[in-house]
Amino acid sequence: xxxxxxxxxxxxxxxxxxxxxxxxxxxxxxxxxxxxxxxxxxxxxxxxxxxxxxxxxxxxxxxxxxxxxxxxxxxxxxxxxxxxxxxxxxxxxxxxxxxxxxxxxx
Numbered sequence: 001x002x003x004x005x006x007x008x009x010x011x012x013x014x015x016x017x018x019x020x021x022x023x024x025x026x027x028x029x030x031x032x033x034x035x036x037x038x039x040x041x042x043x044x045x046x047x048x049x050x051x052x053x054x055x056x057x058x059x060x061x062x063x064x065x066x067x068x069x070x071x072x073x074x075x076x077x078x079x080x081x082x083x084x085x086x087x088x089x090x091x092x093x094x095x096x097x098x099x100x101x102x103x104x105x106x
Contacts, residue, residue: 038060
């Protein structure tokens with residue numbers, strides 16, 4: 001499974017929803033959606049600043065992550081940004097790949 005960090009910023013309607021059902025209600029809803037798509041919610045935090053919520057989830061693949069992101073964003077209650085996360089071991093594998101690339105203008 002691939003690991004993703006999703007940050008979210010609530011709209012006015014999203015904030016009203018949090019006020020109505022609380023933080024645990026939102027976490028349960030997100031966890032259920034991820035589980036239904038074959039994934040696992042690792043972490044769910046509310047935050048101050050640019051983002052209102054930060055989640056880390058294991059999801060089967062990029063297509064599933066896109067479906068979750070689009071489905072949740074389509075509600076109009078939260079704007080999301082999805083970031084693929086890599087382990088240190090995956091970065092080690094990447095550094096061993098050979099790249100043939102010509103820089104622009106050369």
